[in-house]
Amino acid sequence: MKLQGIELRRVAMPLVAPFRTSFGTETSRDVLLVRAVTEAAEGWGECVAMADPRYSSEYTEAAADVLRRHLIPRLAAVPRLDAYAVGPALAAFKGHRMAKAALETAVLDAELRAQDRPLARELGAVHERVPCGVSVGIMSSLGELLDAVGGYLAAGYLRIKLKIEPGWDVAPVRAVRERFGDGVLLQVDANTAYTLADARHLARLDPFGLLLIEQPLDEEDLLGHAELARLITTPVCLDESITSARSAAAAITLGAAAIVNVKPGRVGGYLEARRIHDVCAAHGVPVWCGGMLETGLGRAANVALAALPGFTLPGDTSASERYYRTDLTEPFVLEDGHLAVPTGPGLGVEPLPEVLRAVTTATEWIPL
Numbered sequence: 001m002k003l004q005g006i007e008l009r010r011v012a013m014p015l016v017a018p019f020r021t022s023f024g025t026e027t028s029r030d031v032l033l034v035r036a037v038t039e040a041a042e043g044w045g046e047c048v049a050m051a052d053p054r055y056s057s058e059y060t061e062a063a064a065d066v067l068r069r070h071l072i073p074r075l076a077a078v079p080r081l082d083a084y085a086v087g088p089a090l091a092a093f094k095g096h097r098m099a100k101a102a103l104e105t106a107v108l109d110a111e112l113r114a115q116d117r118p119l120a121r122e123l124g125a126v127h128e129r130v131p132c133g134v135s136v137g138i139m140s141s142l143g144e145l146l147d148a149v150g151g152y153l154a155a156g157y158l159r160i161k162l163k164i165e166p167g168w169d170v171a172p173v174r175a176v177r178e179r180f181g182d183g184v185l186l187q188v189d190a191n192t193a194y195t196l197a198d199a200r201h202l203a204r205l206d207p208f209g210l211l212l213i214e215q216p217l218d219e220e221d222l223l224g225h226a227e228l229a230r231l232i233t234t235p236v237c238l239d240e241s242i243t244s245a246r247s248a249a250a251a252i253t254l255g256a257a258a259i260v261n262v263k264p265g266r267v268g269g270y271l272e273a274r275r276i277h278d279v280c281a282a283h284g285v286p287v288w289c290g291g292m293l294e295t296g297l298g299r300a301a302n303v304a305l306a307a308l309p310g311f312t313l314p315g316d317t318s319a320s321e322r323y324y325r326t327d328l329t330e331p332f333v334l335e336d337g338h339l340a341v342p343t344g345p346g347l348g349v350e351p352l353p354e355v356l357r358a359v360t361t362a363t364e365w366i367p368l
Helices: 060-076 085-090 097-114 119-123 142-155 171-180 196-208 222-231 244-254 270-282 294-305 353-359
Strands: 001-022 022-040 043-046 127-133 133-134 159-163 187-191 236-238 259-262 287-289 338-340 360-367
Touching: 001 097, 022 060, 043 097, 043 133, 043 187, 043 294, 060 085, 060 097, 060 360, 085 270, 097 119, 097 133, 097 270, 119 196, 119 270, 119 294, 127 353, 142 159, 142 171, 159 171, 171 196, 171 270, 171 287, 196 222, 222 236, 222 244, 244 259, 259 270, 270 287, 270 294, 287 294, 353 360
Parallel strands: 133 159, 159 187, 236 259, 259 287
Antiparallel strands: 001 022, 001 360, 022 043, 127 338
């Protein structure tokens, strides 16, 4: 496959409501899209980096810069390019997994579109639809939280994830359990907000029968997570700590992760995400697909990934309307708590031209 050029496109996507976590509040997304143009087809990738380096060290401007100056020029030197050659070609550049993931996904999408093959089939999907959970941000009051959770349950979501931080943890979990009962699949996500010294406090969540507690400690603290797992009965799930199949294997070996959240952007792309799935399956560790407030482009790819056999827990693959009044693609709609896996070639979806034009803030064409 011969690349003719790469387009970097910035789009502004307002959220339907502010989304607050332990590391900040999002009101809109400055999304970096990557479009790979070949002689046979074009493909899209979505970079999940945020505007500021708070969830990770990556951020949107840096992703655009490293793509422009280093990653895209390196692909121009690859004599026989396909999606599986992207990772090895970019390996000399340290980190920047979100930027690499967007570029690899765009190439993969173009390749699969040219061959009329869907991404789900390429990854090894076994399901035609996937169960969906929803992530609920930190609210200003318990009443506001209960109203939000009630709305999501009424909409059909099969699992509720509560964002937590010190001062907003036991009380909201208790309130949700008391209002909606023990039958609701419930988990919490700390986004690294605690330390091992908080183990006794986090153990207060044990009586509520949570599916898991996600990334309670710093992303580099695997040993701390392993110790915490021995001190609490709620299963520990890792998110930010998992950056590759190798790191997943290490976390499992140490006893730091009973469950793994797979976010393709965080690990360098969907091919590495599949490797993480395979490692976890070999160790009997369940996985689920996390979300990064993706548009319909990233959501389509996440749904395809979540259809693999090891994804046994509902993911953060929410419907389009959870985050955006108008999505970049035809909206993903929740049906009986599930989203349908796209069956068209590549990602199976494309940006709606009129919507794309309306939300675009900048474009840059890089010929190869």
